[in-house]
Amino acid sequence: MSIGEASKRRVPLSALREGESGTVISILKGPGRGRRHGSARCIMEMGLTPGTKVVMISSAPFHGPVVIDVRGSRLAIGRGIAERIIVEIDEKNG
Amino acid sequence: MDKIIRVALAGNTNVGKSVIFNYLTGLHQHIGNWPGKTVEKAEGTLHFKGYNIDVIDLPGVYSLSPYSLEEQITRNYIVHEKPDVLINVVDASVLERNLYFTLQLMELGRPMIIALNQIDIARKKGIDIDVEKMEKILGIPVIPTIATKGVGIFQLLEKLIDTYRRGATNRGNYIKFRKIIEDRIEKLVNMLESRGFHYPARYAAIKLLEGDEEIENEIKKLDVEIVNVAKKLAGEIEKITGRPCHEVIISERYEAASKIASEVERPVFSTRPKLTDRLHEVTTHRVWGYITMISLLVLIFYSVFSLGGYFSELLNILFYNSLEIFFLKLFESGIIGKLLWGSAEGVIAALTVALPYILPLYFILYLLEDSGYISRVAFLMDTAMHKMGLHGKAFIPLLLGFGCNVPACIGCRILETERERLIAVFVVTLVPCAAETVIILSLVGKYLGFQWALLLYLFNLLIILILGRFAFKILPGEPTALIMEMHEYRVPHLKTVLKQTWFRFYEFIKIAFPLIILGSTLIKAIEAFGLLQPLSIMFSPIIVDWLGLPMITGITLLFGILRKELTVILLSTLFGTTNLIEVPGFGPINMIVFTVVAMFYIPCISTIAALVKEIGWKKALMISLFELLFAIGLGGIIYRVLTLFI
Numbered sequence: 001m002s003i004g005e006a007s008k009r010r011v012p013l014s015a016l017r018e019g020e021s022g023t024v025i026s027i028l029k030g031p032g033r034g035r036r037h038g039s040a041r042c043i044m045e046m047g048l049t050p051g052t053k054v055v056m057i058s059s060a061p062f063h064g065p066v067v068i069d070v071r072g073s074r075l076a077i078g079r080g081i082a083e084r085i086i087v088e089i090d091e092k093n094g
Numbered sequence: 095m096d097k098i099i100r101v102a103l104a105g106n107t108n109v110g111k112s113v114i115f116n117y118l119t120g121l122h123q124h125i126g127n128w129p130g131k132t133v134e135k136a137e138g139t140l141h142f143k144g145y146n147i148d149v150i151d152l153p154g155v156y157s158l159s160p161y162s163l164e165e166q167i168t169r170n171y172i173v174h175e176k177p178d179v180l181i182n183v184v185d186a187s188v189l190e191r192n193l194y195f196t197l198q199l200m201e202l203g204r205p206m207i208i209a210l211n212q213i214d215i216a217r218k219k220g221i222d223i224d225v226e227k228m229e230k231i232l233g234i235p236v237i238p239t240i241a242t243k244g245v246g247i248f249q250l251l252e253k254l255i256d257t258y259r260r261g262a263t264n265r266g267n268y269i270k271f272r273k274i275i276e277d278r279i280e281k282l283v284n285m286l287e288s289r290g291f292h293y294p295a296r297y298a299a300i301k302l303l304e305g306d307e308e309i310e311n312e313i314k315k316l317d318v319e320i321v322n323v324a325k326k327l328a329g330e331i332e333k334i335t336g337r338p339c340h341e342v343i344i345s346e347r348y349e350a351a352s353k354i355a356s357e358v359e360r361p362v363f364s365t366r367p368k369l370t371d372r373l374h375e376v377t378t379h380r381v382w383g384y385i386t387m388i389s390l391l392v393l394i395f396y397s398v399f400s401l402g403g404y405f406s407e408l409l410n411i412l413f414y415n416s417l418e419i420f421f422l423k424l425f426e427s428g429i430i431g432k433l434l435w436g437s438a439e440g441v442i443a444a445l446t447v448a449l450p451y452i453l454p455l456y457f458i459l460y461l462l463e464d465s466g467y468i469s470r471v472a473f474l475m476d477t478a479m480h481k482m483g484l485h486g487k488a489f490i491p492l493l494l495g496f497g498c499n500v501p502a503c504i505g506c507r508i509l510e511t512e513r514e515r516l517i518a519v520f521v522v523t524l525v526p527c528a529a530e531t532v533i534i535l536s537l538v539g540k541y542l543g544f545q546w547a548l549l550l551y552l553f554n555l556l557i558i559l560i561l562g563r564f565a566f567k568i569l570p571g572e573p574t575a576l577i578m579e580m581h582e583y584r585v586p587h588l589k590t591v592l593k594q595t596w597f598r599f600y601e602f603i604k605i606a607f608p609l610i611i612l613g614s615t616l617i618k619a620i621e622a623f624g625l626l627q628p629l630s631i632m633f634s635p636i637i638v639d640w641l642g643l644p645m646i647t648g649i650t651l652l653f654g655i656l657r658k659e660l661t662v663i664l665l666s667t668l669f670g671t672t673n674l675i676e677v678p679g680f681g682p683i684n685m686i687v688f689t690v691v692a693m694f695y696i697p698c699i700s701t702i703a704a705l706v707k708e709i710g711w712k713k714a715l716m717i718s719l720f721e722l723l724f725a726i727g728l729g730g731i732i733y734r735v736l737t738l739f740i
């Protein structure tokens with residue numbers, strides 16, 4: 001693919017490759033209701049507010065969780081949640 | 095008379111609260127549970143400069159919104175119990191995230207000081223923090239500390255006293271949101287204050303705008319109008335910003351935290367050894383991670399089993415040889431002697447399990463947690479554990495269950511929600527512990543061959559999976575997804591780990607020993623009064639007719655409640671032979687049925703005690719009863735199926 005295409009691409013966080021960075025755009029509503037653990041709100045309170053930079057560090061095999069760097073700390077995030085976090089891949093990754 | 099200061103330690107998880115707590119309180123602490131909750135409560139006291147200081151170590155949390163039990167407990171404690179001074183423990187190496195919580199704590203408006211902890215780790219990461227500037231921005235005292243070395247603890251205490259003396263005036267500069275939000279907060283604050291609401295008004299106002307249901311419900315009791323106004327104001331903010339109101343507030347708080355962090359952090363030359371990063375990479379690697387994990391676990395189990403087994407045997411011999419003779423001499427064979435010996439046997443049984451198995455496994459659990467390894471295991475095992483509706487963290491307690499169910503039950507505390515803890519303790523009680531492994535090996539393994547023993551073991555794991563899924567399906571609530579901070583690896587602080595181990599062990603002993611002594615005296619009494627025969631006749635419809643076992647095995651199962659391995663030990667005694675295969679009516683099929691029943695029929699009394707401690711009497715009894723019925727049902731079915739085929 002061309003570099004132009006690679007920039008400004010919006011993908012779920014889980015689709016980032018190791019070392020790739022992106023910016024959080026939005027968080028999709030989960031299956032559960034309201035304010036439970038794992039809700040969009042709870043994810044934001046862990047620091048993933050829209051506009052935040054994230055870097056993919058690694059992901060576990062068998063559709064396991066991912067590890068990202070956010071706000072100077074490392075977070076492990078279950079695949080289900082990571083698929084609901086929409087990020088824009090940073091241009092310099094191309 | 096000494097004055098009492100009530101102090102609460104609050105902060106994210108793994109910031110060093112427990113190390114500081116242990117430093118402050120030494121051996122004057124009490125570990126229990128929050129009333130009616132499965133969350134641990136640690137309290138302690140110390141004397142300093144003529145003050146009696148009561149310290150409480152609040153659960154580690156990331157926000158003051160009620161997502162989890164821990165968060166509810168933390169905020170309710172601060173709001174309702176109003177500690178005199180809050181000590182916010184902050185991890186200097188992850189300042190931005192920690193400050194997000196600090197800013198929320200400040201909204202509560204209690205007198206507060208900050209222990210800026212782990213400055214050694216921050217420095218290794220290349221971060222130095224301008225403490226004076228931080229104090230100035232936040233308007234509250236900041237004391238740099240290295241808890242593991244005791245650095246800064248004295249100053250912390252001095253500041254604490256100082257802050258207490260100055261009292262309510264010292265509340266810091268809480269952050270100001272942008273004007274459209276501040277104006278609305280002010281409106282709500284005015285309404286709340288005019289109604290004399292007991293909550294800190296600014297906190298309540300912000301939470302109302304964030305749509306916090308718990309606080310809405312409380313304020314509704316006071317004045318529905320305030321909640322309606324808040325909803326309207328939140329709607330206005332959403333209209334202006336085009337984003338949900340809670341999102342705007344969370345974002346602004348994080349922005350403020352980020353700004354403060356960047357203002358006070360000064361980059362210094364990083365001496366960070368890349369070792370911890372390398373360790374993280376290896377232990378979370380898709381191949382090496384699993385290899386490391388398995389090797390480590392095999393090592394742990396091998397050493398605990400072999401050393402524990404040896405030690406346990408030694409204790410047994412020691413107690414029995416010395417004590418039994420002494421007892422029988424003292425009381426001859428009178429009834430009192432027998433009963434007392436029953437109690438003594440209970441104590442022996444408890445000690446020979448507790449010392450060699452429970453204590454070391456507790457220690458290993460806390461050691462792993464303290465080092466940060468548990469979160470790596472959780473990461474690796476998340477997918478597998480999700481099959482049972484648990485998340486990766488549940489793997490460790492489950493695993494400990496293979497050693498002993500007791501520390502495993504206690505270990506379930508590391509899980510996030512009440513529901514998850516309940517599923518996990520239930521599953522844990524089904525795990526074949528060391529004693530159950532002994533039964534499998536010494537009965538089926540010895541007489542029918544190793545492959546049958548292995549088969550039974552696998553069958554047990556299958557049952558765990560099925561029942562785990564079953565519990566996951568029927569219990570109300572949603573499964574929790576994994577979202578957790580992965581801290582740097584750290585060298586565990588041995589003193590804290592030892593204290594944690596000891597106090598938790600002690601708490602267990604306090605509950606378990608009376609129960610065990612009572613149980614074993616009761617069973618001895620049954621024996622002494624000649625009730626064994628009538629009882630086994632009473633049970634015979636189940637034992638003989640349904641399970642197809644010799645009548646006498648009912649008695650061994652009764653004793654097995656004290657200690658599972660007693661079931662096999664007593665078989666030899668009661669049948670009067672060590673070659674059990676010769677016993678008429680106890681063929682291969684009966685052995686398998688007996689072993690299956692012994693594996694599942696009820697958690698042993700120590701485990702029941704641990705269950706009671708973790709989830710309360712009612713649920714503990716329910717689980718025990720369920721497993722009893724399940725084991726009997728399963729045993730009967732297996733008996734019939736096997737007779738059909740063999």
Ligand SMILES: Nc1nc2c(ncn2[C@@H]2O[C@H](COP(=O)(O)OP(=O)(O)O)[C@@H](O)[C@H]2O)c(=O)[nH]1
Nearest residue numbers: 107108109110111112113212240241242464587
């Ligand atoms: N190097 C270093 N390690 C620390 C410091 N404070 C705590 N730790 C370690 O950080 C980990 C978490 O500490 P703990 O008190 O259990 O955190 P809590 O979850 O807040 O109670 C443990 O391994 C401690 O030994 C510190 O100041 N420096």
Ligand SMILES: [Mg+2]
Nearest residue numbers: 108111112154
């Ligand atoms: Mg702690």
